[in-house]
Amino acid sequence: MCVLFSALASALAPNGARAQRTRGAYSQLFVDVGVARLALPSSQAQPLTGASSNAGVLGIGAQRVGSIVSLGGQLAATIVRESSARGGFTALDSRAGALQATLTAALVPPVARWFQADATLTGTRFGAPTPSSAVGGSNQAWRMRSSAMHRIGPIFAGVSVALARSTTARDDGSGFGRAASRFVATGTDVGAWVGYRWLSLSVTGTRTLTDDYPLVEASRFVLVRPSASYDLRDLAITGSAAAGRVELQHAYVRRTGAGATRGRATASSVSAAVALTRSVALVASHGETLADQLRGTVGARVSSVALRWRVGSRGVPGVGAANAVGRRERSSVMTPTSSRGVASAAVERVPSGGAVVTIRVDAPRETVVEYATSHGDWQPARATFDGSVHLSTVTLPAGVHRLSVRVNGGEWYAPIGLVSERDEFGGSRGIVVVP
């Protein structure tokens, strides 16, 4: 059942290794409403032939992201309308529902801004909303992660190490909700990520030790011999790109068994977020997820679509911004920074007086890029295409000036690199102070 949370988390949350970075402190509230289609793969131990379900998902969360301490909480509920799944573990059930609560805290020490420590607590109750339900249980997990990051111009990079531990209890299926089985899993992971402009890539290696043998078997791995714990090694690669109002993410995971566990599995999924307005985004994902020993969920093929509505000062989060607490990445669907098609500006003071502002837009030749300044009485001028980017230079005298850019006749906005302020006409403009 709560496989949905895993799937949506992979669609909506950032990858495991990547810490977040933001511009200043802010608070926000977000609501996700969506639908999903799940299909469980067959397993060697317990065939789940044709198991599939339609589900509704509701998520409500709040975050307070500060420069030193960040806190967040999220409640998510899933209701399955129809299902044919069976299995003695966390699986779909015809009358199942699930509720998950997550608390997250992050710390960025003032004396070491390159470092971030964060911790997450998750509690999940799944299945068995009624005594007649066959499958139910609960999962509690915590995860602690330390990250170090560095930025050199447009390139940012970082590394992280994390430790996680969870307990999963499953009811015995008698219909009385008794906890018949309790399993413990421990995970350690090491990750690294790098980003340049609108692209980012992360690689995470995870080792999970678990005694949840039914789940290991159900995910098509063979138990070579009885063991106190079964060893699974994951290598996950995630790539993401943000351009204008669209953000895309692709994730690939390869899992191999070690020690008393034998087998190999791969899964990949794609996620996309499209900003519809300043506060609403459409988030969709499709792909496979592997069984998650830490969450106690089986693998599944999931297609989901959700609308995200967010109240706060930071616009609509993209693919990877919803569940994260801590510093957000510069790139976001509604607050593009260096994405393709988005303008940037650099100001260079002239020793003899005044300043030269260079406006740059990385966009195809056919794109129409215009800029206007208060000094030029807001007469729009077109930037020229130099073969690879649209460029223009504006000379400004001493004083305080305003500058806006628009692409293909769209909304006027402040280019990246200038302090932005809202104008009185529904757009934004950059401020340039020239000595």
Place this chain on the structure above:
Amino acid sequence: MPVDPLLTKVREGVAKRSDPRRISDAVQQLAARLETAAQALAPAFSSSELSAGAGALHHGVSASTLKAYRALSPSAPLTVPLGVLTEMIADGVPSKLASGKIRDLVSRGATPALLIDMGAKVRADVMGGIAPGVALELRSKGVISLLASPASSAVSGPIRPEK
């Protein structure tokens, strides 16, 4: 009162294809801010100084703050200090903190170039994830270390902007 800033506002609204009512409202509000700035920066002010003052008022800076700046610099232009103040508030630095820091730096004789440089560093810090207020605290200390104390600054005469 100069009418150029009002005409520029009209042209901005037209260029941004805004409806006439919205343009009219924006011009009226700007006129009110210019008038407030003129009173606060009296007796002497330039057109650019007045626009910078109106810009600061737009971001919530009080008229009394402008008066305090003028009292601090009766003859030196306040265009750049007010511009940098506006930038900082727009970037998320608390208004009271930014006003106080800029006033302190002006009183110590910070040149426009120094103020602009500090503003750029604060912006870079904020982009890097540091809280705006913390960034200003850090960067203003760096500028202060380059400057004389307020007492010696007062002895050396009024602040002159760099040309």
